[in-house]
Structures are given as C-alpha cells and as structure tokens.
Amino acid sequence: MARDNIFVGLEIGTTKVCVVVAEARHDNTLKILGVGNAPSRGIRKGEIVDFETAKRCVHDAIADAEERSDVEISEVYLGISGGHIRSFNNRGIVLLEEGREEIDEQDLEDVRTNAREVSLPMEDCVLHTIIQHYFVDGQGGVLNPLGLFGKKLEADFHIVYGIRTRIQNAIRCVKELELETADVVINSFGTAQAVLDKNYKQLGALVIDIGGGTTDFVVYVEGAVKQSGVIAIGGDHITNDLSIGLKIPSARAEKLKIEEGDVTLGNAFPGETIVLRDETGFAGREIERETLNQIIHCRVREIFEIVQRQVDADQNLNYLGAGVFVTGGSSQLRGIEHLAGEVFGLPSRVTAPLPLAGVTSAFENPQFSTAIGLVRYAHLVHLDRPMARGILSRTMKRLSGIFRT
C-alpha cells in the first residue's frame, strides 16, 4: 500500500464497475482523488455470472481510477449485492460472572457473538453484525456500555448474511487482480453513508438505491440500522420490460429509457409519440409516449411497493422522520421522487452523495452513491479504530459504533 490514508471503494455493479479513490486528510475529512469506471459485462442482478469477463471489467475500472487519481491501488473496500443477501434483527445477552460488575470490552464481544448464534443455512455466512441498542440490566438507551456497572448486558443487532460462495466470487475477482479486499460491505450500507448525514440517521430515513440489477434498501431509525434488504430488480428490468412491451431491442430500450423515460402517468399528451431513429438517423417506428411511461411506471411502482411492504411489515414506516432517499442509477428517471412520495406517503427525494472535497463531478451523479459510500464507510472504520490490525481479525469487531455515527 502506497499510503496509509488512502481508501478505495469498489462497486461491481450490474451496469458499471465503479472505483472511487479518496484520501483522508488530517482534519478527518475525505478528499476524492479520482473516480474510475467501466461498463460491466458478465454481471446479472448484481452477481457475477461470467467470471473472466467481469474480471476484465473490474481491471479496466481499477486502471481507470489509478490513472485519474495517480494512486497505485492495493486494497479495496468491496461492495456486495445480490438477491441472496438477507438480514434480521436479534438480541444477544451476556450475564457478568459473580464478583464483577463493570462491563468490559470482552463483554461487548461476547454479546455480539451471542446475538450471532442463530442457525443459518449451511451455505450462508454472516456479513455484518451491526449494533442497534445496548441494554444494561434492562435499561435501554445506553449508547456505550463500556465501563458501566451492571449484571446483565443485552444488545440488539442487525445481522446481515448471504451465500458464502457468491460473496467469495466477488472477492476472488478482486484477488486475481492482485488486490487485497480490506472489507466486504453490503452496498446499501455504503450508500447510506454517502447520502445520509448523522442528523438524517437520527431522524429516521429509508435509503433506496435502485441500481442496474438490484434495488438495495436500508432503514435507519434513531441512528441505528433497523432493516436492510436487497431485491434483485433494477434498471435492467425496466429496460427488459420496455424491450418486451415495445418490441424493440434491449440496447434501444435502454437508450429510450434514459432519454425519454418518465415514471409519471398522464404527463404525455394523448397520442404524443416518440420517433425511434436508428444509428443512421432514419426515422423508424413511432412509440406512444404514454405507453413508454406506463411500462416504466408499473415497474418502478412495483419496486417501491415491494420495499414499502417489507418496511411496513416491520412497522418502521412511522419512524422515518427524514423520509425516503432514492439514489442509484435508475433514480435519474424523471418524476421518480413523486412516485416514491405517493407510494410511501413520506417526503421523498432523489439524492446524490453528500459533498466531499475533491473531484466534484462525482457528487452530482446518484450513480456513484455506493462507491463513494464505500470510501466513507472505510473512513469511518478507520476513524473508529485508528490502530490497524490484521484484516481478518478486524472483520467482526470494528463495526460497533460505526452505524451510530
């Protein structure tokens, strides 16, 4: 590693591979040095389906980022997504042995281990164990129990797990490019770090990242991660719907979606049409604008409705004081914030990453939310545990407190 204060976020997305290189400055702020990206192939619904092709894409993106930032990348924070990722909340309990009343670090470790002791399917492994709340002798609202007196320590955790082999695929892809994976982070946590500040997390917020192949969401309530999920539907599905509905090739459908797509119904004049031109500029078929919008509307509404149902099932909808934040490549569809507002009945907005110093063009685009979030995450981890330890031993420990920031 060239410098200790360099963080690199790598998101292997369905549409593009994105690398963000950032530098931690002395005043504990981040500066973006460069952003590299490459269109991805061999990836479906956020997971690698063609290893060699995907590897080449990751290589291109890394090379691009190295060139732009003038940094030799050796270690990355890898974003993970895919429909196999699941999560749940669980409570861990630790009773202090006789004669000892002060809670120490070992107890925190034990309570975390205790919470993770649930039976998961054989092929699954835990990705994150994120602290939500501590309770000391049944008393809630404890932010940091370290050093407090008590007999019983309880803690609620949000546990994220996924299928081990699929996660390993992504890690291997990075490894074969002679890069280290500093940590594996699910995309939605990364995204949340990019678009939510402390205040929003405290107020309660739902972040929906509609990417190319997946929709990742995370719910923050009172500063803690309450819920997270991945739905393997994204912009690709919209394109596919258009391709089927309008009977046009995928590439054409993608272009049409980006150039003309709108999720608002009734916005087009009756009979208003869009003329499809081929590469040479010849006018080909005509497509009714309302038809186009309707197909997009149906799909996007459904995505929101699925998220809404899942969030509502845990009764978290009422705690989202800051509302809904929509981001990711597909959030660039016109009118999407209104549709989100309609489905969730909450203030909704499309957000790009919160500003950082450095290459500013990266922040104007919600496409880069996740990758920027990954470096923010990395930075937070770094601030939390300044003394670097071995990569593997850190994996489970250092998450405490991060998501409370």
Place this chain on the structure above:
Amino acid sequence: MVQLNRQYGRQETASEPRKIRVIGVGGAGSNILDRAMLDGIDHVELTTVNTDVQSLTGSVANQKIQLGRNLTRGLGSGGDPELGLAAAEESSEEIQSAVAGCDIVFICAGLGGGTGSGAAPFIAKLAREVGALVLVLVAMPFTFEGRRRCAQAAASLQLIRENSDAVICFENDRMAELTLPRMGIHEAFAAADVTISQSIRAISNLLRQPGLIRLGFDDICSVLRDSDARALFGFGEADGENRAHDALVKSLRNPLMHRGEMLANATNVIVQIRGGANVTLGEVGIVMEELNRHVSDRTQLMMGIAIDAGMGSRLSVSIISSLGDSSDRPHKAEAYPALQEPERTEIEVTRERVSDPALPTHVPEPAITLRLEDERPIDGVKLDAEPVEAIETRAPRKENGKEAASADKAAPKPAPKKIEAKQEVLQFDAVSRGRFEKSEPTIIDGQDLDVPTFLRRRVKVG
C-alpha cells in the same frame, strides 16, 4: 335470411318500449335532472328525491318524493349520510312504487353530502330488487371540499358499486379540467351537469333508437353488468368535413375516458355512431379504426349505427364501457359457459317480455333494403355466428337479435374459444422473461418479478 333480418328490424319498433326512469337524489341529483330536462330528454320519466323540501319544490321533474317526512321534517340531512339513509328507509315504499315496472333506472347523485351519499345506495338496492338495470351516475366532491366529505363519498361509492349494475363516476376535480379556472363557478358546475346529462341521454337514446346495426339493452347489460362496476363514458359530436375523426376525438377527450387510456383495460366496449342519412361507410371505418388503436386485442368492440334524421349533417360518437376487474376478466372470457350463467337468466326475462306481442310478418320497409347491404360486411365481421343461427333457429328467438345470439353462442362455440385461450396463455409465458431467461428468477410473494410488471398486472399498454 335477409327477410329474417328485416322482420327483426320491424319487430324492434313494434316491441314494447323499455321503461326508463331517471332519479335524481339530493341537491346535486336534482340539478342534473334539471339540466337533462333543459337539454331535452324524451321518453324518460324523471323523479327527484330529496330530504330538503325547498330544493324539491324548485325541481322541474314530474315526480317528486320527499324523503324522511317525519325524520327531517322537510329539512336537509345536514351532510350526514346516516340521516340520509334513515330518511330513505322511511320513504322506501314510495321509492319502491316509483321504480316498479322499470327496465332501467338511472340514479344521479352528488356524493359527499348527506342525502346523496346516504340514500343513493339504498335506492339503487330497491331498484335492483324490482329487477331493473341500475346505472348510477355520481359526482364525486372536489378535493378542496375536505377529507371528510371525500371519505363519505368514497364509502358511499363503495356501497353503490355493490348495489348497482354500473357506476359512472364523475370526479369533480377532473371535470374542472373541462372549464377554465377563471370561469364562473356556475358555469363550471353546469359543465359537469351537462356531461352527466349527456351520458344519460346517450344511453337512453341508444336504448330507444337501436338503429341500423342494432345495439340494445342486452349489449348494455353485457358491457356494464358483471363488472367491477366502474363505467367509462365518452360522447362527442362534430360537423363538417372531418366529422368522424373530430367526433371520436371529442368523445375520447371526455374526462371520464382519462384520455382514452382507460379504454385499454376494458373488455367490452360499445360504440354507437349516430348521424343523419348521409353517414358513409368510410366514416364508420375511420371511427372504428381509430378506436381500435385505443383498445386491446382482446376487447370486444360492439358497434352500433343509428340513422337519425334529426341529426342533420352532424355525427356523434358515444362510447360506453366499463372497467372489469382485470385479474379475473380474461379468465371468465375463456370459461364461456360459466360466464353466461348469470346473464342468461336476465336474458330469458327480457326475451319473454319481447316475445309477448304477436309475431307480425309485416312487409319490410323498402327504404331499408338498400342500407341493409351496407350493413352486411360490417355485421359479418362483428358477429359471424348470427347468420348461421338465423337459419337454424326459429324466428321468435331471433327477434331480439343479439341477445339470442349471445346466449346461443355458448353452445356452438366453446371448443374454438378454449383453444384460443390456451394458445394465448402459452405465448404469455414464452416471451415474458426476455433477457432474464437464463438467470436465477427473482421470486417475491410468489411472483416471478422478471416478468414485466405490466404483463403480470395485465395493464394494457400501447
């Protein structure tokens, strides 16, 4: 065969006219009635029903019923639907006698207040009990009238839907699009009333003057009954060189049509083209062709053409349809005999009624013969089963034309129908996943989300 048809044409005029009653409930209802009266509506009996005596005396209807004589003592219901309902229950005998013997009852009401919201569902229920086809035309309140009124209106609408054959719902908010914001409030409300009275007139005209290519009671039944009872209506009239196109465009622009987009979800659509003696086949073609673009392949278009000398050089297009529950409708269509069950009983009743008058073998009017030739090619497309049956069934069955035909359709047709449906289902599965064909399916709540949402939800697009 031509002769049979001619007979049937004669029969139409000879048969007992359908008894139509229009009931205006509450203040808004009586306003609509007054408007209909002003615009001229023939062969229809009008009844105003209200709790408020003052408003009742101002009405021009020929029959008036005061609701809740003891309960409200001639005052209004004060925006309380429960009071409105109680008042209607008190006067239920009077209402029953008013709807007795009617074939079709239109009920007009403005929802959101007391009398309209409370009494209209009850009256619809009574009318349905006497066996009439009940069409309810309601005006929903403006959103700015407040949440409570909107909620009352929505609750009442639900009740009306349960108790009637079809609801045509006029949302005042959308009606406002008809007028400019700076237009006088009086004009704005008048515009809404005009649209409602237009639709009453169009339906009653359609029933009274069946026309060259006949559309009638049975067609309206089949379109409006047995649906989730949300009706679509459009009416347009135009004159001049391009009148066919203009009339259709106007009819689609009707606020109830949602710019024609709702039409895509309808399974049955009635179109009636009405004009003077100079309607050409070309014009009919234009209307039908353009309309076809707005409906799905599955939609059954029922076309009627009426020649009305009174229209002069104008041409009008009326479109009536209803939104079925999209999930079970296509299913019903394939299970044809099952679909017929509820309708058949109703058809039997009407057939009995019509076959009562003796079967006169009148000499057909010579003037019609020429036009009948026009009719054939179109008719052939529309209902190919008809000519065949005309030969094999006896004249009395034929006389009410399509209702006999549609009932009989169940018998000769089930086999090809079924095959058609099966093919469709197969095709549905094959094309649906597109580029995700080979990837792991995303299944949430039992639905394969890789299949386009609009296909799964059967939203008709394009």
